[in-house]
Amino acid sequence: MTEEPSGGDLSRLRQLNAQAVLRALRDDKPLTLTELAKRTGLSRASTEDVARELIERGWVAEAEPTAGTVGRPARRYRFRADAGRVLGVDIGGHSIRALVTDLDGEVQHSTSVAVTPQLGRKERLAALDTCVAAALTGADVTAGQIWSTGVATTGLVDGTGKVMLSDSLAEWTGVDLAAHLRKLVGAPARVENDSKVAALAESWRGVARHAKDVVFLLAGVRTGTGLIIDGKLHRGFGNAAGEIGALPAIGWLKAPDQLRAWAGGKDEFEDVFLAARNGDRAAVRAVRRYTRDIAIGVSALILTLDPELLVIGGGFSRSADLVLQPLRAELDRWCLRTPEIRVSTFGDEGVALGAVRLALEQVESRLYDGTELSPAGIAGASGRRASGSAGER
Amino acid sequence: MTEEPSGGDLSRLRQLNAQAVLRALRDDKPLTLTELAKRTGLSRASTEDVARELIERGWVAEAEPTAGTVGRPARRYRFRADAGRVLGVDIGGHSIRALVTDLDGEVQHSTSVAVTPQLGRKERLAALDTCVAAALTGADVTAGQIWSTGVATTGLVDGTGKVMLSDSLAEWTGVDLAAHLRKLVGAPARVENDSKVAALAESWRGVARHAKDVVFLLAGVRTGTGLIIDGKLHRGFGNAAGEIGALPAIGWLKAPDQLRAWAGGKDEFEDVFLAARNGDRAAVRAVRRYTRDIAIGVSALILTLDPELLVIGGGFSRSADLVLQPLRAELDRWCLRTPEIRVSTFGDEGVALGAVRLALEQVESRLYDGTELSPAGIAGASGRRASGSAGER
Incomplete structure (x- = not known):
């Protein structure tokens, strides 16, 4: 593959081979030429040609040899994330x-x-x-x-x-x-x-990465939800899935009012959680009431989808220690099967x-x-x- | 393939070939030998062998020649559903x-x-x-x-x-x-x-057979739901999906009480619908109230999943003419996007x-x-x- 291909077909074939090699390297740890040929179904010679070309173009690099290998280690290739x-x-x-x-x-x-x-x-x-x-x-x-x-x-x-x-x-x-x-x-x-x-992030590299069916709750000044079904983000026919919060009957619209009342009408909810953590009884009551209101809609989601996992994310996930126990108690009250609950580790990001x-x-x-x-x-x-x-x- | 295969491997190969042919015929209209060979990737000779064997075993039959074909029509094979x-x-x-x-x-x-x-x-x-x-x-x-x-x-x-x-x-x-x-x-x-x-039936050969995301409502003395997501029945992690009706806040548990009250406490709901159809104002009011109660939970499902289609089935689907218009009005009130609504044609079956x-x-x-x-x-x-x-x- 040192000479320029003359026809469009050959160029297209080279492109397909390059894609196959890139995809294999992107999805996996560094691979040897033998592994790469096996993975892509290309001949060893073609694989080597493609790898050389991709290195020249900056897409692929040779990986560092694994430490402790005896004898001459086989060359390994990696996708260049950079x-x-x-x-x-x-x-x-x-x-x-x-x-x-x-x-x-x-x-x-x-x-x-x-x-x-x-x-x-x-x-x-x-x-x-x-x-x-x-x-x-x-x-x-x-x-x-x-x-x-x-x-x-x-x-x-x-x-x-x-x-x-x-x-x-x-x-x-x-x-x-x-x-x-x-x-x-x-x-x-x-x-x-x-x-x-945010649900996508949990499924990609967060606490939900091993689960197929996930209800993700974005708990904060506003309450939202994202659904992972069969490993994929469920967007909905009109891209409007996960909007159960719009329904007044399930109580999410008014849930933050419980915290707002304690904070004198302001959206400074960190103070409520801080006070609740320090044992302020009015703050504890406000958090309890907030949790009770949220739990109705979460129960509706769980009863509907019977997910493997419920993930709590968003601003309030930092105060999960205060919310988790009363939330689980409410879910046990309404749901036929309360799923495992995990708290996002992503904080604000x-x-x-x-x-x-x-x-x-x-x-x-x-x-x-x-x-x-x-x-x-x-x-x-x-x-x-x-x-x-x-x-x- | 007139002689008995000597080894287990050959037998297994014959079995795989037979499966491939059966699957092709099961999924499609009758096929000629040429079509069948193309569909399965088997040689023409192997396909003919397998077809002969499957006919002997009673799984496959020759289809009637298509009427109006000019010249000698090619032999066509069909799966024997009988x-x-x-x-x-x-x-x-x-x-x-x-x-x-x-x-x-x-x-x-x-x-x-x-x-x-x-x-x-x-x-x-x-x-x-x-x-x-x-x-x-x-x-x-x-x-x-x-x-x-x-x-x-x-x-x-x-x-x-x-x-x-x-x-x-x-x-x-x-x-x-x-x-x-x-x-x-x-x-x-x-x-x-x-x-x-029932949702599976609609997706298989009912009004939902062309839709990928479907909320199915079994409306009757009891209210239930089945979800088709991405073309498949959504069963849930513990086989408990679709049970939103268990949540008191969404009103399905009490919805039939509206009809029951009219019927003097009995579960004879056909009379209510009949009376409503004949203009009995108390019956019309009872059906309206029932519909209003049902609509909250249906809205929760629609807001959550944003389906392409809502299908109404179950015993009350025969009275869909009375329920459909008020239901749509209620859904328009609560949902961000009211999906197309279709009524099951399966009646009690x-x-x-x-x-x-x-x-x-x-x-x-x-x-x-x-x-x-x-x-x-x-x-x-x-x-x-x-x-x-x-x-x-």
Whole structure:
């Protein structure tokens, strides 16, 4: 494969072989040539050709030999996660967060800026721009080096990346977030509801990564839910799954009022949890009442789906020690089978990590359908590598 | 393949080839030898050998030539749906129903007997035995000719076919229905909750057969639900999905009280619907209130799953003209997106048809894993064909 292929067919074949090799390396630990040939079904000679080409292009590297190997160790190849960068953004009512990661989702930099739900559309988008710029600077990359962006926001999002409905962020319904991010970063952008992508993050590398059916609860100033069914995010026919909270009868809309009442009408719920932890009886009562209200809707979800696992994430997951025991007692009261309950370990970053996963899904589908490997894609990748040092870190 | 294979390997290969041919014919319209060879990847000669053998064994037949074909028509082969029979049983509070069908699910005979929810365990099982015997007699088959049984019952069923929990049928918790049916019929038996299998029936050959995500509502004296997600019945981790009705907050437990009050405390709901249809204002009000109560839980399901389709089945589906318009109005009030609503066309047979599907799933998995094609399986099939005329009808 040192000479340039003459026909389009050969070029397409090379591309398919390159995809097969990349996919095998992306999904696995470093592989020897023999393993790689077996995994892809290519001949050993073809595999070696493809590997050499992918190394030249910066997609693949030779892995360090395993320590302790006796004799000459076989050469092993690995996917170069540092060949590119992706961006994940979480646009919430009280903060905006941006993560820059490599192609394995390893976080290079994380930034957040504080906002309020009342902020107007322009101001919120300006805060978003600031946050993204800070994340790129922090990760020492330019916008042009980002391959893909994932965006999470509260509210319903349509398939094109527009906010269909947001009743908690001012002037947010109708914002075309995909278009805004594409323009800002110059990469493809996908947008999804925050609870849904937080569920995705748990299923990807969080406490739900071994479970097939999961109810994820985003517990915070607002309550949301994301469903993993048969290992996949359940989006719904109109991308509107997981919105049980909109139903007044299940009590999620009024649940935070129990905490708000203690806090004198303000949304400063950390103080309530702090006071409850210190034994303030009114605060303990408020947390109990909040939990009781939340439990009705959670029970409805559990009775409906009978999941393997319930995951508690969102801002209140840091106070899970106060919520977990009364929640389990309420669920035992209503459910036929209370599932295992686990608390997210992602703290405030769960939604943004889910947005990263959304971005990586885009990269993977482009990688595997050959878009990223087409002459244009490769030129672009080379260009990106040439114009910055991202490929070297 | 006229001589007996000498080794176990060859026999296993023949079995695999036979499976491939059977699967292709089972899933499709009649196929020519050329089509069959292409579909299975076997050589033309091997395909012909296998087809001859399957015809000898009674699994496959030559199809009638298509009318109007010019010239000598190519021979076409079809799966013999009449090679075997399955049984589907629905054990409800007010009736027990049994269907005997061929391997395509074509109903050969349907029987039902009336029971009451108060009937004791022994009496209910005796009524079940009577109903099954009548169905077999009506279809002119003996118990030995049934290949597989599917059973549906109200209540929660565990993976082994035991009733885990039934609060509407007397003395029903703990009954080992799978064991009872296996003994009664002498064939493998699978047991499932009635709402779940009714959803399966709609997805198999009912109004939901083109939809991937479906909420099925079994509306009757009791209200139940079955979920089809991504084209498959969602059973849940502990086989307990779809039980949202157990939650008092969503109102399904008390919904029928609205109808019961009109009927003077009795469960004779057909009269209420009849009166409502004739303009009786108290009856119309009772139906409205019932619909309003049901709508809360249905909204919870729709908001959670955002399905493509809502299907109304069960006893009340015959009065869908009275329920549909107010139900849609209530759903529009609570849901972000009201899905298309369709009414089951199966009348009282939906659950029993779902039980048939359960039985056919067993036959298919045995057919495709080779169990039915093993020497023992084939001997059994031949024996069944020899002992009765089922194979000839």
